[in-house]
Amino acid sequence: MAMATATQSTPSESPFDIPHDDMAALAASPGFQVLRHYLADKTDNSFCEHHSAFPDTHPTWILHRDILHALNMPVLQLFRRASALAHAALCTQKPEDLELAFHGDARSAFLWLQCFVTDEVDWCCTRGCPACVTAATISTESHIRLTVTSSLLSTSPASSPPSDALPSSEPVSPTTPSGLSLPPLPHILPALREALVQDPFWGPDYWPYLLSRANLLSAGVHGLIHECGELEALVSSPSPRSTAPKQRAALLRDGGLHGDGEGTGTKLRKSKLAKRQLRMKGEEMELLQRAALQCWGAVAVPADLRKQTLRRGERRVRSLTCP
Template identity: 55%
Template sequence: MADTLAMSPFKIPLEDEELLCGHEGFRVLRDYLARDADFCSTHIHSDPATQAKWLLHRDLLHALVMPVVSLFKRASALAEAALCTRNTEDLELAFSGVARGAFLCLQCFVEEEEDWCRTIGCPACVTTATLSTESHIRLTIAASLLSTSPVSTPNSSNASTPTDEHPSPSKSLPPLPHILPALRDALSSDPFWGPDHWTHMFARADQLSADIQELIAECIDLESLVSSPRPTSYSSAGPRRVGTAPALLLQRMAHGEEEERKGAKVRVSQMAKRQMKLRDEEMEMVRRCAMQCWARTAVPSRIRGELLGMRDGEKRRRNLSCP
């Protein structure tokens, strides 16, 4: 039992390990992660060869998952800028469709499993935790599919090495499909999962990968809109430049409010015209009653007629409210 706990569940062919370790970007990442290689009391007594396997698999998981976490952090920052809010419950509103679903999925998982996503802790425990839940397995598969995707992916952008703010192409991470056969075999030999779960999990992970790609596309559009300048606004004191625009989302919201204030253009019916005329006549009647009450006190009839808007000899006209 102790030997089973001391062994990694993943079996990667030796030639794949050598090819992976020979990549410059992955080697830089491993040098950075080597500073955090403290094993727990359960795995500290493993032999050096086994610990080296744990570290390699931990580094491989880090190279897979951290670009997705970086994508989520960037998407959150863009959503905050677009919506002008720091309320995490509202950030999903910056995205739509399957991209919103991918954002919500990453938001829930990263908040609950941030230590695993950042591979913090014992390398062996981090590696074995990959098989702990379906969410861990699905995200690992999706990250591997994203690393081999021909479209713009997190691995091909700014999440290649943790030591470089703007990494060069030579230090970007390589495609990482090595985890897929190793993960499939690990699930098949696992006493809890068994071989019947791989097809279902891979299908769900493939859909998550496609949804994350939509999220990447919306992040690209959102970033260009957030960074675009707002139009110049003018006031009585002269032209004044306002800061950068939050996003097209706010512009659409403002435009929608403006349209709502204007209202829809409708044709005024005869009934509406009659109601408006009745309203005006009612106000006129109230004014006349007040003037008549005041005029009866001491004002002569000639002046009273002038105040009521009637000329000498003019008769009262018929109206809708008093025929």
């Protein structure tokens, strides 16, 4: 990971020079206006000691911070959704195991996002001084790569990412009107390229390399979107051994699904993860029972009785944990 380490004072102006026409078109977007109002109400727009000395530049810093939030937040939401689906599918609480729920480019993209978001969660959520957040965009190769990737994803055709897998760019707020979204945000790419050209550390030679790396990450994120749709269907599908409605009603009458045997107490609704863990426990007990019966049958029981006891020939239900 390359990092800008040149010793120089923090600039008083934003490194991004976005054309006035592009900014006017973006400011006219209803979705972007809602986003800016939301961030103004929910985030701290106070500046650090260095940048507070330049009040004339504060509106520009805040505007560029809002653009970064609009770019990166949908990718962050996608990563969080992918993590939740991986937790449910793998029934594990270990973050290092979550990548096993994906494969190929999707796994590479998930692992990259997991490492970056863990280290830079404040920047991804645009917390802190707006000027410091904006200036940090060109601080490392990873920051630049995610920013370029987010811009590429925002300009992708609508048919590529499923709408239910990739969250829209609207802020997660109860006051946000449903269906309101942001326009494509390619404005940051020319401004970012020019900022790298003018930067004494990066220079003009890094842009082709960084763009190629961002294209690879963008392809991996598209794969992650597709696999999130598959995991969503997997974890939301009913268990093949789920209790029938009539049996469930009888258990409710008899108190079998309550905390006692008298049918009294608070009714509990198990989560999908709890149901899957209970099913795994049942499958484990079944496998142990079959292994014990096989050992016992091989030693002392005739073949006919062994086959009858072990129920050979019965079709087993295929599942995630017991193929």
